Amino acid sequence: MPSSPRASAEDLSDRIKVSFEFFPPKNGDMENQLWESITKLAPFQPDFVSVTYGAGGSTKQPTLKTVSRIASETSLAPAAHLTCVGSDKASVDAVAREFKSVGVKHFVALRGDPPEGVGAAYQPHPEGYANGAELVAGLRAIDDFEISVSAYPERHPESPDFATDIDMLKRKVDAGATRAITQFFFDNDLYERYVERVRRAGIYIPIVPGILPIHNFGQVARFSKLCGTSIPDWLARRFDGLEKDPETRALVAAAIAADQVTDLVERGVDDFHFYTMNRAQLVYAICHLLGLRSGETPAVGAAA
Ligand SMILES: Cc1cc2nc3c(=O)[nH]c(=O)nc-3n(C[C@H](O)[C@H](O)[C@H](O)COP(=O)(O)OP(=O)(O)OC[C@H]3O[C@@H](n4cnc5c(N)ncnc54)[C@H](O)[C@@H]3O)c2cc1C
Structure with missing residues (x-):
């Protein structure tokens, strides 16, 4: 990682945007x-704030319950992840x-x-949406939703090359996606190179970096593989x-995540999506280091 002097946190706060990703809880303790x-x-x-959809499309009810509660009990804008697998x-x-x-007006549309x-071979449902792009088109046909999609700075493991990968992103944008959120990554050079490739392909939507604070290095290393x-x-x-x-x-x-994020800010990035893993502490610390302050307005309990 470069070790150049950082812009002071105060300088950044007015241009940084953040979003947070949560997963639906499986029991009462996790809900708390x-x-x-x-x-x-x-x-x-x-x-x-987005709420994930379980692997294999397994958590419709918990995702629905969580986004519904966010919509009714907070002033936050919920985004529901939705897969078509x-x-x-x-x-x-x-x-x-x-x-x-x-109350959901924003989807994170994914194949699953x-x-x-x-790593297993993907088989689309015979009467289903075959990929993220088809799902985006299907959602667009229902309403004028805000639609975010995935992007892969190191290629999706199924993509034979970057051209195939970026072609899918292009198809998702052509179908109506307005933002891409990346898979987590730790090498900012790879993200920057990917964004250059995407722009060269004529894709101009925001490519928001997905930042994963590392709660458990072993787990992250396994999942990264x-x-x-x-993993540098x-x-x-x-x-x-x-x-x-x-x-x-x-x-x-x-320290690692704050370094990654401030380095991205220096490269001109001002919008970040945090994979919180339903744990606030690290993300809170990073946002604070970025100069964001929690302010006076209570966002939870503010809605009727
Ligand atoms: C921000 C983010 C949020 C996520 N949230 C969830 C979630 O809530 N629930 C969940 O289950 N999963 C989630 N995922 C994981 C995601 O479902 C997987 O990565 C899945 O394997 C691909 O879904 P996609 O929408 O990216 O697929 P697509 O955009 O449809 O395709 C991904 C890539 O695979 C390649 N590809 C697809 N089909 C083919 C093919 N036939 N031949 C060659 N290459 C092909 C394309 O090049 C494409 O770039 C998330 C991923 C990201 C980055």
Whole structure:
């Protein structure tokens, strides 16, 4: 990572936009943790907060319940992730309409991974949307939703090359996507190079970096392998020997993510999507370091 002097945090706050991603809770304890995290992060007034859809399309009800509660109990703008894996078009459309009925105006539209898991061959449902682009078109036909899609600075593992990968992004934009959120990455040069490729392909929507604060390095390393994100040697070295020291690990993780984000700011990026893993602390610290302040307006409990 470059070690040039950073712009002061105060200089950045008026141009930084953030959004936060959560996953739907599986039990009461997780629900409490989720809402503590939302409550802690809400005062940063994120552009939107998104709620993921379970692997293989498995969490319609929990995702619906969570976005519905965000819409009714907070002043935050919820975005629902929606996948088309394993479903016919009519079922996906019905889910989208259900989300709409609880106040969702923004979807993160995704194909999803095969039920066998990341890396297995993807088989579209015979009467379903075959990919992200078809899903975007289907959502557009229902309403004038805001639609975000995925982007892969290191290529999606199924893409044979960047041209194929970026062609899919282009198809999603042509179908009506207005923002792309990237897979997490740790090498900002790779992100920058990807954005250059995307712009050369005539794609001008925001390519918002997805930032993953590292709560558990081992888990992140395993997941990175599956989804094609590279782990630079320097990153592994920073966690080396900290397996039994969670407090120091958290400090290191916050420093790494803050460094990544401030370096991106210096490269001209001003919009960030944080994969919170339903834990507020690291993301809170990073937003604070970016100069964002939680302000006076309570965003949770503000809606009727
Ligand atoms: C920001 C973000 C949020 C996510 N949220 C969720 C979530 O909530 N729930 C969930 O289950 N998953 C989620 N995922 C993971 C996502 O579902 C997987 O990465 C999935 O494998 C691809 O979905 P997609 O929408 O990116 O696919 P697409 O955009 O349809 O395709 C992704 C890439 O695969 C390649 N590809 C697709 N089909 C083919 C083909 N037939 N031949 C060659 N190449 C092909 C394309 O080049 C394309 O770039 C998320 C990913 C991101 C980046």
